Structure formats: structure tokens, C-alpha cells
Amino acid sequence: MMEKQPLLNTFVNNVSMAETLQEICRLVEEKKKSYVVAINVDVVMKMEKDEYLRRITDEADLTLVDGKPLVWIAKWHKHPVKAKISGSDMVPELCKVAAEKGYTLFILGGADGIAEKAAANLERDLPGIRIVGTYAPPFGFEKDEDELERINGMISSVHPDLVIACLGCPKQEKWIYENYLKYDGTVSVCAGATVDFLAGNVSRAPVWMSEHGLEWLYRFSQEPKRLFKRYFIDDIKVLGLVWKYR
Secondary structure (H helix, E strand, O other): OOEEEEEEOOEOOOOOHHHHHHHHHHHOOOOOOOOEEEOHHHHHHHHOOHHHHHHHHHOOEEEOOOOHHHHHHHHHOEEEEEEOOHHHHHHHHHHHHHHHOOOEEEEEEOOOOOOHHHHHHHHHHHOEOOOOOOOEEOOHHOHHHHOOOOOOHHHHHHOOOEEEOOOOHHHHHHHHHHHOOOOOOOOEEEEEOOHHHHHHOOOOHHHHHHHHHHHHHHHHOOOOOHHHHHHHHHHHHHHHHHHHHH
């Protein structure tokens, strides 16, 4: 496992985008069953109350820093990181590499039809990409043993090099942690809302907003009702953690 450094209540890999892709390729080539997570302020706040989620993040083969506020905090705490790497930035780059190297992908998550739409867009834009399966699990699937077994069987039947799980936090992290050794897929990636971006039904923030730490503001403007509590009540408490883990 790559070396990690402290960041608030967890440990992260200090890597660039190129190093991230290189490490995932190494894991695929070595057939090492592994998983990748990305943490943002929301994940950090959830981990503060959820020891299990913290353990999953700490044990991940790659823990990426997703969010400019965490990049700034890392710098203040004298443990700077090279780059902000979100799943929605990294997965499209990973798909390009997969197309070049012939890696196979399975996309899990999104509402009905979204993963298929994402796959169709990728196949249109990246000739040679090999998407061997997509599936939108039903609501509450994580508590249904039969459904979990069915998903594991579905993945194992096509033994993908990459499993892209877009289920939201903490569901995707817990599902991967509890199942990645049960299904026959090599590297599993927690990718949040990436499937919606790939499908084109949710637009990304402009690059300048993302680079200046304003991606949250763009997302809030698109879904104010859903995101108000997360951004203005839950995540603001990160300021207390900055002091606590100084």
C-alpha cells in the first residue's frame, strides 16, 4: 500500500492525478483486489461520528483528497497535498487509460437507465472502451442479502478490472468494503455522483469554479433543497475539526 499522511481524522495519499492513475493501473496489472475512496468535507464530517466509515477510509488502498477546502486545510496543518482529485475528475481520465490498455469496467449506481446512458456516452467518446456491465441497484439493496448476492454474482460473471460504484457516501464505501473480496472484480472505485456526470444528466461546475473551491456553490445552485443541510449546517462544522486536529 502507498504511504499515507494525516489529514484531520483520517490518512490520505499525497498524489497527483498522474500518480493516481499509475497506481490504479499497477493494482489492475498485479490483479490485487483493492479499493479507492475519495474524501471531501462531507465525508470527513460523517467519519467524525462513524468509526466504521473511518476504518474503511483508513484501510483503503488509495485515499484521495476531493475538495479544495481539504487541500487548504492540509496546507495549514503543514502536510500539503499535491492535488485535489475528485472521483468525477479521475474516473473520466481512468476510462481513457482503460480504453488504451483494454481494461474492462462495470458501472454500478445511479437511477434506472443512468448507468446505461453513461456507458453509451463512454462508448461513443472512447472507441475501444470495454464496459462489460451496468446495474442500478434498487433502493435499500444494501440490507437485502439476496440482492447483494445477485450483484456479487453479476460482477463475478464478467470479472471486470474496474468496478465503478456510484452510490453516494457512506453507502458506496460500506458496500465495497463488505463485498469487494466476495466478487470477482479487481479494483473498486467509490465515485459518488460521477455516473450522473458521465450520463450527462447533471452538469459539472465550470473549471474556474472548481479550481477556486466553489464547486459546492455550483452544485448547491442546482439542488438547493437537497444540499442546504449538507453544506450550510453539517459541513460548516469542519472549522471545529480544523482546530481539534491542528
